[in-house]
Amino acid sequence: MTALSRRSFLTSVAGVGAAALLGRPAFAAPTGPGEFLCTSTFGAAWATVKDGRVVSLRPWEKDPHPSPLLDGVLDSLYSPTRIRYPMVRRAYLEKGPGAAPETRGTDDFVRVPWEKALDLVAAEIKRCQDQYGPWSIYTGTYGWGHFGRIANPQSALKRLMNLVGGSVVSSSNYSKAGIEAIMPHVVGSIDAEGPQTSHRSIIDNTDFIVFWACDPLKTNRISASIPDHGEWTWFEEMKKANKKALFIDPVKTESCKVLGGEWLPVRPQSDTALALALAHTLLTEKLHDVKFLAEYTTGFEPFADYLLGKPDGVAKSADWAAPMTEIPADTIRDLARRLVKGRTMLVSGWSPQRQHHGEQFPWAFVTLAAMVGQIGLPGGGHSQLYHLYNGGTEVADAPSLGGSLQIGKRKEIKPWPKEKGTTIIPCARVVDMLMNPGKEYDHQGKKFVYPDVRMTYWVGGNPFAHHQDRNRMIAAWRKFETFVVQDFQWTASARFADIVLPAAHWCERNDIETFGLHARKAIMGMKKMVEPMAEARDDYDIFVELATRLGVEPEFSEGKTTGDRVREVYDAAFEQAKAKKIEMPDFATFWNGSCVVEFPVKDKAAKRAKYAQFREDPLLNPLPTPSGRIEIYSKTIEKFGYDDCPPHPTWLEPLEWLGQKDKTHPMHLASNHPISRMHSQFNGTRLRESYxxxxxxxxxxxxxxxxxxxxxxxxxxxxxxxxxxxx
Structure with missing residues (x-):
């Protein structure tokens, strides 16, 4: 049975009065004191509002381990770094597009009325579209954005730009681009997405679990939806079951400490060498699963020759890897033997692929798991997603929550010739694009041309906190004639902008989201608790105003308000639930009540094993690779002819690392995920005082x-x- 949260409908009637009785949802901010559901990237909580101000938060009672990051939410809402008014860089305001780009980041800003700011943005979009073409505007915003299904400003921006002719967008991300590039060639999918082998399957079946550059208890505090924090329960159960765990990491992680696991410190950027050495030991000691490799993989023979050193005269042995990894050779050999003594689960995080030649590690990691031969078995194999979104959780019997605002197709107001450049660039290529307009680059075996971009519009992201080599980035950013930032907070990127538009905080608008990206244990409404600070506006409303100025408002909004779109998303889920015979209240009851609908967990999900169907019958359930199997050697990549990506997992020495002969810099700085904040967020909050x-x-x-x-x-x-x- 599905149930409303314990704040029942009867209780809610007293709070919303006639609106609830008439079945009409109240979308306005509260005018009196009350307690409202506050959801965010960091978790769910009940917020107390008094005199038009959120004064306190207490975690939602169904969260098994509320994140301490919730303490930073109120500070972010009332931070002195909030963008309060539309602002324009002085040189830009006085002289127009392209004025004094060298003063970005140091020039002062001038407060302007909303009408002036929106006129400037709309005029610049029109100018670039008319004078150059859609290839001159970059809308490849990357970042965690503004929370919720409705207020995703990145989708709204792309929708608006497609209606006026299009723009250059981005693909992939900084988080797992190496995995996304290589895994489709190896297993036919990104692999590091979707539900993984269940936590229960590991508790019941796994003898040995290896966490490689993975700290689930820290990184699972956040999520693209509302985090359910179920990984704490998993760790508690593993500890009770006395699971043997090993953590391979340059630092002793929070998860290692809590689980009381072994710690194997590895030199940064030597992970691929360690994986190859483990594979070499399995091969030479005849511990690898020959049958699994023959039935479920292709290309093991040339990889085995590489491990033995036949092509280059260098055996990738434990003795070879020891000086590079700073792990004794005997320890490496012993670990390889332990991998095949019982049921083993190999768990990887994403940091090893965020480095020079980073795509080699996930390939070597999956190949190592294939040699162990337990992929598809309960509690065995590998996972590259236990550190985020609680990927091993049990899944609720729930409808999926979609989005109301679709990006749509580009309206061909002006043709886009190939010589003008590609329509999509990998997001981490933005600086290369700015520095090399009109030049060719290679990507996935094809040639592409960098477009000549003149304007960028960034919403809900902070590129100056993501991109590598900041000095080079600042130099490249001067190429932009106009840089627009729309955000709720003054970030480093906003400081370098020409036009800054103040967006509402997630506590200042209406939206809807899922509790647990994979678990889907509940649907939660996000009620506007307080009015936007100063002159900040809802992202959606900002785009409606711009669409009006650009002559496409009817197509953009379809006559719908934010409230209409919240109802639309809920009603779509409601119809799914009805078809599946899952009980859900109607929207008015949901919105005027607790704003929480919970769903029961599926029993069958408890025994889930990733790739189980493939293992059961690889002919009937082939992988979407050219061979239908795990490709240890990729003929597709071989055809690319890339010097920096051979057709099988390979050790390629990083350009910069502690193993190189030049000892100018004797230490390695690893900017791993912070414990008490998320990326650059929550810097100016009380959380900072704790660390x-x-x-x-x-x-x-x-x-x-x-x-x-x-x-x-x-x-x-x-x-x-x-x-x-x-x-």
Missing amino acids: AIAGREPCWISAQDAAARGIKTGDVVRVFNGRGQCL
């Missing part, structure tokens, strides 16, 4: 390295190289 040292970000260093440099806890240190420095 900052002398007002600075903490720098973790081994006691031995610290002693050699006379460093003690509490010191402020200078970290530097030839590119830059920080304190």
Whole structure:
């Protein structure tokens, strides 16, 4: 049975009065005190509103382990870094597009009325479309965006631009681009997405679990939907079951400490070498699963020759890897033997593929799992997604929650010739695109041309917190004649903008979201709790205003308000539920009540094993690869002819790492995921007080390295190289 949360409909009637009795949802912000559901990237909580201000939060009672990051939500809502008014860089306001790009980041801003700011943005979109063409505008915003199904400003921006002729957009992401590039060639899909082998399957069947560059208890605190934090329950059960766990990581992770696991420190960027050495030991000691490799993979023979050193005279043995990984050869050999003693689950995070030649590690990792031979078995095989979205959770019997605002197809107002460049670039190529307009680049075996971009519009993202080599990025950014940022907070990117539009915080608008991206245990409404600060506006309303100025408002909005679209998304889920005979209240009851609908968990999901059907019958259930099997050797990649990506997993030495002969810089700075915030978010909140040292970000260093440099806890240190420095 499906049930409303314990804040029952009877209780809600007292709060919303006649609107509930008449079945009409109240979309306005509350005018009196009350408690409202607050949902975010960090979790669900009940918010108390008093005198038009959110004064406190308490975690939703169904969250098994509320994140401490929730403490930063109120500070973000009332942060002094909130963008309060439309602002324009002075040089841009006085001289127009392209004015003094060298002063971006240092120039002052002038407050302007909304009408003026919107007129400037609309006029620049028209100018670029008319004078150059759609290839001159880049809308490849990347980032976690603004939370919720309705207010995704990245989709809204692309929809608007498609209605006026189109724009250059982006593909992939900074998070797992290496995996997304290589895994379709290996297993026919990204692999690091969707439900994984269930936690229950691991509890019941796994003898040994290896977490490789993976810290689930820290990184699962956040989610693209409302995080359900079920991984804590998983870890508690593993601890009770006394599961043997090993953590391969340069630092001792939070998860390793909680689980009491073994810690195997590995030198940064040597993960592929370690994977190959483990594979070499399995091969030479005849511990690999010959039958599995023959039935479920293709191309093992040339890879085996590579491990033995036949092509290059270098065996990829434990002795070869030991000096590179800083792990003793005997330890490597012992680990390889342990992998095949019982049922083993190999778990990888994404940091090893965020490096030079990073796509080699996930390929080597899956190949190692194939040699162990337990892919598709209960509690065995591999996963590249336990560290995010609680990928091993049990799945509820629930309707899916879609989105109301579709991007749509590009309206061909002006033809887009091939010589003008591609319509899509990989998101991490934005700087290369700006520095090389009209030049060719290679991607997935094909040639593409960089478009000559003049304007970018960034919504709900912070590229200056994501992209590598900041100095090069700042130089490239001067190519833009106009840089528009729409956000609720002054980020580093907003500081470099020409036009800044203040967007509403997620607590200041109506929306809807799922509790648990994979679990789907509930649908939660996001009620507007307070009015937007100062002159901030809902993202959707901003785009409606721009669509009006660009002459496409009827097509863009379809006559629908934000409230209409919230109802539309819910009603679509309601119809799914009705077809599946799942009980759900109608929208008015949902919205005027607790704004929570919970769903029961499927029993069958508890025994889920990824790739089980493929293992059961690879002929009837082939993988979507050319061979239908796991491709250890890819003939497709072989045809690409890339020097930096051979047709099988290969050790390619990184350009910069601690193993190189040049010892100019004897240490490696790893900017791993922070414990008490999410990327650049929550910097200006009370959370910072819990970890900052002398007002600075903490720098973790081994006691031995610290002693050699006379460093003690509490010191402020200078970290530097030839590119830059920080304190």
